[in-house]
Amino acid sequence: MALSITDLPALDNRRVKTSTADVLVDRVIPGEILVIAFGFVSWEARPDFDFYGRLRKLEQNSGRHINKILVRDSGNAWYHRRIDGLGAHPDETAEGLRALIREIRPSKVITIGQSMGAYAAVLYGLLLEVQQVLAFGPLSFLDPAQALLYHERRWLSVMRDLAANPPLSGYYDLQALGRIKAATLPDLHVIFGTKPGEEGAESVHLDAMHAHRLAAIGNCTLHPYPYSGHTVVQHLIDTKRINALLARIIMNLMLEEEAREVTADWHGWITENLRLGSPPEELVEILKHHGYSHDSSFAAVAGKTSVP
Template sequence: MARGTPSIHAPVEFDLIQGAPALYIFFGGIAAGIAMPPFEFYSASKILEASRIFVRDFRQCWYHAGLPGISHDIPSTAAYLAEQIARLEPERVVFVGNSMGGFAAMLFAAMLGGVDAIAFAPQTFVSPGLRLRHRDTRWARQIGKVWWQGLRAPRFWDVRPALAKARGDMRVSVFYSPDDALDRVHARRLEGLAQVTVHEIPGGRHNMVKLLRDNGSLPAIMARTFEAA
């Protein structure tokens, strides 16, 4: 077993299991987590025997400003992730994220190809036009930083075009609650894309991860065997 030094202040945290066939790469949300302590999520999901990498965007910039000391924008972060996957040579790779982290999981999976993604209550766009059209005023201060970053770095403000152009050897699963009107808007605009399956799970509102933990669905979701009732 090879483990990095856990730190909630590090942009990338490694928790690697020698010989593990599966690698899960997690992308933190706006609070740098996944709706619960990481180990609690790993335990509830029954992935303690898999290798894990946790990536955090402390700038709260939907990963557009990169990772301090590692990358400076979306493309350079994607290159870094590709390097880690090539170094570890896992048989299976899954990107996972909640909310802002779900946006990142889908975007980076689409950019790299050959990677599956699981997104819980994700944003699928941060562009001014789409936010105005759908009256999404959440996280206005943080989203403003994304737009500012877009003045000097490549813009990835909508995951749908990236997913539409992605390689066919990837699967994306999106989980959202119809009880949250904006989460519903974000998720359902991905319906119809060949690689994407959108799951509507009543209850929980934006707290989709906790709902799925409580109803016991996380292990099947992480094992990619989930079927909605």
């Protein structure tokens, strides 16, 4: 006799790391929020599940249980081909997720992902008509013709493969899908880096382009990070801001900024930029963008001059 979904045991780090499944469902408490987390691409090994540890941390910080569905695309096809346990193409996969949502009976549904997972978070967020989407560095289209127009060549081979051998259903422009779903738009948050790469590399500028295309859908909040590249989640982890960001958007919970003392090399940077005439308040903002709290940033700059 199959277990009811409400009788499923809780996930743990070992199972999440070693499972061979494409879909995992954590312990269910009906009435609590549900987060569907989509994994990012991996060419060298099977993609990992994503955001499990961060969601566990959010449970600790909020004191609330979070229902979780973890999904990965083992074929790295931007969630357009088979996802074992859900479906063989996006419409079928969406129906599989709808069935799980009906069983879980959550108070609110949120999708989340980074890069390839971010495309899925927006795509399935729109198809499932969820309440909230968090997309870290998403593409806004998978159409090779548009990609060439925008000089978006990072994952052009994936786009061309989908165009040459399309699945039974496909969604290749999220902006267009957003227009179709205009009456049921989620609260969409697009988090992305804007730092130029080495020798004028275009990847981050392209992330900004995709973010603004998604903003045109409506009901969208943009979160640009000027000192991050495409891997904006790693940037937020490195600068100790990821937990506070997730808590604020998902739970409307304001966490205290994680204390980080401004390091000696930054003190030298402050001194040099003040000597060159940079406004103190601008230096405070730059330090904050690098993950230092307002208080520590202000103190570091104020220690060398008076800040208005």
